Amino acid sequence: MKPILAAALAASLIFVRPAEAHHSFAAEFDGDKPVRLVGTITKIEWTNPHSYFYLDVKDSHGNLQNWAVESGNPGALSRRGWTKGDIKFGDTLIVDGYLAKDGSRLIDGRRVKLPDGRIVYGGSAGDGGPGDPSAQKPAGTEEKP
Amino acid sequence: MKALRLWAVLGVAVLASPALVWADAGKAPGAPAKPLEKSELESDFLFADEASAPQGPTPRTADGHPDFSGFWKGSRATKPVGNIGKDLPGFKLPLTPAGEAALKHNLTQTIDPESRCLIGGIPRHDASALPFAIVQNSDHVTFLYMYTYFRTVPFDVRRHEEDPDTRYFGDEIGWWEGDSFVIDTVALKDKNMWIDENGNPQSGAMHVTERWTRPDAGHIHVEATIDDPKFYKRPFTYSRTWLAGKSGSRLLEALCTENNVDLQHLGPGPGGIRADGTRGYDVPPLPENPPPPPDSYDAKPAGKP
Numbered sequence: 379m380k381p382i383l384a385a386a387l388a389a390s391l392i393f394v395r396p397a398e399a400h401h402s403f404a405a406e407f408d409g410d411k412p413v414r415l416v417g418t419i420t421k422i423e424w425t426n427p428h429s430y431f432y433l434d435v436k437d438s439h440g441n442l443q444n445w446a447v448e449s450g451n452p453g454a455l456s457r458r459g460w461t462k463g464d465i466k467f468g469d470t471l472i473v474d475g476y477l478a479k480d481g482s483r484l485i486d487g488r489r490v491k492l493p494d495g496r497i498v499y500g501g502s503a504g505d506g507g508p509g510d511p512s513a514q515k516p517a518g519t520e521e522k523p
Numbered sequence: 524m525k526a527l528r529l530w531a532v533l534g535v536a537v538l539a540s541p542a543l544v545w546a547d548a549g550k551a552p553g554a555p556a557k558p559l560e561k562s563e564l565e566s567d568f569l570f571a572d573e574a575s576a577p578q579g580p581t582p583r584t585a586d587g588h589p590d591f592s593g594f595w596k597g598s599r600a601t602k603p604v605g606n607i608g609k610d611l612p613g614f615k616l617p618l619t620p621a622g623e624a625a626l627k628h629n630l631t632q633t634i635d636p637e638s639r640c641l642i643g644g645i646p647r648h649d650a651s652a653l654p655f656a657i658v659q660n661s662d663h664v665t666f667l668y669m670y671t672y673f674r675t676v677p678f679d680v681r682r683h684e685e686d687p688d689t690r691y692f693g694d695e696i697g698w699w700e701g702d703s704f705v706i707d708t709v710a711l712k713d714k715n716m717w718i719d720e721n722g723n724p725q726s727g728a729m730h731v732t733e734r735w736t737r738p739d740a741g742h743i744h745v746e747a748t749i750d751d752p753k754f755y756k757r758p759f760t761y762s763r764t765w766l767a768g769k770s771g772s773r774l775l776e777a778l779c780t781e782n783n784v785d786l787q788h789l790g791p792g793p794g795g796i797r798a799d800g801t802r803g804y805d806v807p808p809l810p811e812n813p814p815p816p817p818d819s820y821d822a823k824p825a826g827k828p
Contacts, residue, residue, distance in 0.1 A: 400670075401638035401785050402720070402802045404794025409806030412814035425782035427640075427670070438818045445817065446825040448784070451777065457568060474809050477820050478788050484825040489809055503569055504652035506605075506720075506793075506803030 400427040403476075403507025406448075407486045411477035415445050415485060419469050424462055426451045428502065431487070433471060447473050447487040449500040460490070460498045469493045475500070476507075569652050571596045571766040576741030581702070586661060589702050589737040594768035596654040603800030604652045605720030607749070607761055614800040616723060622754030625724035629717060630792035636715045638789055640779035642672050642691035643717070645708050646731050646747055649763060650719045656774055657743075664697060664704060670779045676706050683709055689727060691716065706733040718749070720802050722792045726753040741767045787826065 403409075417433030431447040449455060452462070465471065470493065475485040487500035488508060501509045582590040597604060608614040618626060637643045643651065648668055656667040665675045680696040687694035687710040694710040713727030729751035736744050743765050750758040793802035 400779060401635055401789055402793040403806075404803040405635060405638070405789050405792065406785060406794070409804060411820055412807075412809055413817055413820065414814045415817060423782055423784075426777040427779050427781070427783060428785065430782065430784055435817055438816070443817070444824070445822075446784070453775065453777075454568075474814050476806070477822065478825075479790055480788050481820070481822055482788055482825040483817070483822045484784075484788060506801055508806045508808065510803075 400502070401505065403486065403502070403505040403510070406478060407476040407507065408479045409476055409508070413475060413477050413485055415447065415471070415473045415475075417445065417471065419465055419467050419471060420444060422465065422467070424452050429455060431465070431471065431473075433473070443483060446482075446484040447471075447475065447490075447500075448484060448502075449487045449490070450502055454503060455498070455500070458498050459496065460492065464492050464494065464496075473500070569597060569654065570599045570601075571768070572599055573766070576766040579740035581737050581739055584659065584661070588659075588699055589704070590659055591657045591664060591704065591735060591737055591743060592659045593743075594654065594656045594772035595743055595765035596768045597652060598764055598766050601763055605650050605802055606800040607646060607650050607719035607721075607723055608759075609650070609763075609800065610761055611759060617756040617759060618724075619752075619754055619756050622724055622751075625726070625754055626722065629722040629724055633717075633722070633791050634786070634789050635722070635793065636717060638783075638785060639715075640670075640783055641715055644691040644711060645674070645693060645695075645733070646749060646761060647717060647719055648672075649733070649745055649747060649761065652720075654765075654768060654772075656772075664706075667774050669774065669777070671774075671776055678704070683707070689713065693731070700734075702736060704735045706735065707731075708733070718751075720793060721796055721800075722802075724754050726751055728753040743767075784825075 415433055415435050417435035419431060420434050421430075421432035423430040428451055429449045431449065433445050433447060434442045435445050436442055450458075455461070472491040473485065473487045474489040475487045478484040486502075486507065490498045490500045492498060499509060501507055504510060584590045601609075603609055603614065606614055608616045616622075637647075648655070648666070653669045655669070658665045658667065663675050663677045665673060667673050674692040674695060676695045676697040678697040678699060681698055683694050683696060689710050689712045691712055693708040695706055695708045697704055697706045699705070708731040711725065711727060711729050711731075716725050717723060718725040729749065731750075732748045734746045738744065745763055747761045748758050749755070749761060795804035796802055797804060
């Protein structure tokens with residue numbers, strides 16, 4: 379098959395990977411506790427039902443603490459232009475999100491700045507959280523009226 | 524020259540596919556890095572506008588029945604998504620005292636069964652925000668859902684099994700009444716099921732009757748009657764229309780249990796219900812200026828399941 383034809387055929391298929399809606403944002407995260415993490419990647423879990431990224435983040439005393447960032451699954455992230463090759467161990471990520479209600483070092487990564495400067499929406503489709511289209515009165519900078 | 528032609532073809536192709544537009548954005552040679560944030564991408568993934576629905580007559584199978592096969596997305600006109608009381612005044616379900624108690628239990632004591640990677644079942648899948656697919660042949664209709672869940676409904680079958688095992692999709696039988704496909708469901712699980720995304724209850728006594736129609740090429744519609752005398756004072760109805768997705772759309776495998784880190788962090792219930800009937804609560808926008816650093820909170824190690 380000629381490359382052009384193969385490319386056109388590939389582009390004609392729309393692969394729909396499972397989105398999330400696997401849990402309610404509100405059941406896990408505290409909307410009153412926004413947080414910014416700036417840290418280096420120590421582990422990447424490119425998995426379902428969510429991807430996880432672990433960051434070493436230096437606190438104000440200079441101590442390193444490892445944080446987990448919950449994000450969309452690989453299919454959801456790739457739809458937004460974030461693919462596996464965009465990050466690697468040791469890269470620095472800037473992640474804005476919301477702290478887990480149970481007080482764990484876990485956040486919902488809602489806004490992620492990749493090493494190349496792109497900013498990716500990291501939220502989970504259908505979870506009712508900020509920026510999610512299934513919420514009728516969505517709050518959050520990600521959502522347009 | 525060949526490279527130019529390839530990029531030209533790819534350009535046309537990706538314009539027809541939003542997913543690929545974004546997947547390729549920033550990767551074309553010389554293209555500047557651009558912000559890719561915006562949840563309208565997710566909105567397009569989950570929902571479609573009425574204007575996008577294909578036009579044309581109802582497709583039919585060789586035996587003359589309407590053909591429900593296709594990829595189906597929620598309509599943005601459906602509100603509230605996820606609430607089985609969508610069509611009731613004030614979204615208020617006619618709960619019995621036992622139903623009220625079961626709801627309280629779900630809201631305060633129960634982790635969402637879907638978050639535990641159990642099948643949502645019927646009618647919850649009819650209220651879900653997620654798209655689904657249908658494959659129909661000469662004697663059954665199969666619904667394919669996200670997370671590799673499915674239900675297969677045989678037709679024409681009008682009698683349930685004598686002593687059916689309880690299942691998350693129950694014992695489902697189907698038959699045609701003109702152009703309507705009727706699905707009759709009993710023998711649903713008596714525990715570990717929510718009737719919708721909002722934590723409303725259902726019991727093993729529930730009987731669900733769905734009437735599915737495809738009035739034209741672009742729409743599929745369900746009218747469901749839900750009768751659960753243990754938890755609801757009277758039967759109530761739920762209706763919804765989905766829009767046909769783009770040709771070529773299909774579901775891919777995914778396993779909910781692959782890395783379900785959430786489970787150890789989830790609280791009970793949906794975490795709140797908004798006045799508009801959707802799950803969750805209104806969250807202030809993320810500050811454009813940097814949100815507080817993690818030191819602002821006394822967090823503990825996330826741990827692993």
